[in-house]
Amino acid sequence: MKKQVEDKKAALLEAALKLFTERGFHGTSTAQISKEAGVATGTLFNYFPTKEDLINALYFDVKEKLSRSMGKDVQAQKTYKEKLRKMWYNLVEWGIENQDQFLFVGQFCSSPYITSHTREVVMEEYVFFHDLAMEGLANGELGDYPPEMITSMFYQSSRTIVDYILYSEPQDKNKAIEDGFQVVWQGVSKK
Amino acid sequence: MKKQVEDKKAALLEAALKLFTERGFHGTSTAQISKEAGVATGTLFNYFPTKEDLINALYFDVKEKLSRSMGKDVQAQKTYKEKLRKMWYNLVEWGIENQDQFLFVGQFCSSPYITSHTREVVMEEYVFFHDLAMEGLANGELGDYPPEMITSMFYQSSRTIVDYILYSEPQDKNKAIEDGFQVVWQGVSKK
């Protein structure tokens, strides 16, 4: 029973992910989401009292997965540059392998349907990222820029490279990923 | 008469800009837009046959303004680095001074309501940008990266810095703008 519950909830989130990205928030009806998920219209509202709750839960879900992928094996790297490189590859590879989630985040990160509460909760998942920037500033590996600026530039650049790879389809994706890292590292590291 | 026509059209675009950014595309009714613009509901459809036509016209309008600001006085600069710096300042300052348009573009650039036709037409306004990257590659000022990658990184970084300035509100905005340029220039220039 518990299993089935999770199944339906996951199916609803998956359906919502696909449809919201394809057709937008108000462009997708709750009926369409239920149908795509293979459940009754009422079932959606058992799990998510309102449509807004649904998209906020979905946003949190996706951002959490992203944050987990992002941090994987980073602390195991020897040098600071290797830590950043690991994180870069985690980010870009996740984006390529999870296109739908990647596009969803891009489309809804500044959307009015995501509440400031959701944004705050999501933020907490990313403190380790901020800490890593602080570490680089403290040990002199990074140029003397505000940490929020560094993290933003790093994260947004990874999105830019994923977009570039998905849209321009370069022959050598790995080259593109490494090129991207070189640009960012040259940009933020201390000369 | 001609004057008034343009007034109403402009009022509709302005109202749509504000409301779409605040409440999303389907979250904003055509009635709300008409009301905000101070015209009758029918008038909107005289100028824009459908709601989609309206948002596409608006998107084109804003992107065109951005492209014009972006290129201003760039060719008058002496060195290549100065050309890029001029463009960087044009971009970031436009974003700060035109927050509403800046946010609108960010929110709708990858939205399903913007047709691929609109995207293509908008693209044409930005060939000079691509050409500038080619120029930098040809004269050895830029690192050996694909030009599309360079333009994307440059443009998206400018967006990141505007976001950073609007959201983090650093004491010294000009320092932040110049810092941003340093990061990007270090990133894409040849070492």
Added chain:
DNA sequence: TCTGGTATTGACTATTTAGTCATTTTCATT
């Protein structure tokens, strides 16, 4: 097999929506 509580269903509704169109207003020209 029976019990009782939980999960699921889908018909239903009150509201909202994009777009229409017959009518009225505006105003340059005569």
Added chain:
DNA sequence: AATGAAAATGACTAAATAGTCAATACCAGA
């Protein structure tokens, strides 16, 4: 002042919407 064509109006409609709720299905434990 008279004309007429273009612009503006807003009441209207057919369709779609988020969310409800009474009825049903399910299933673990006794």
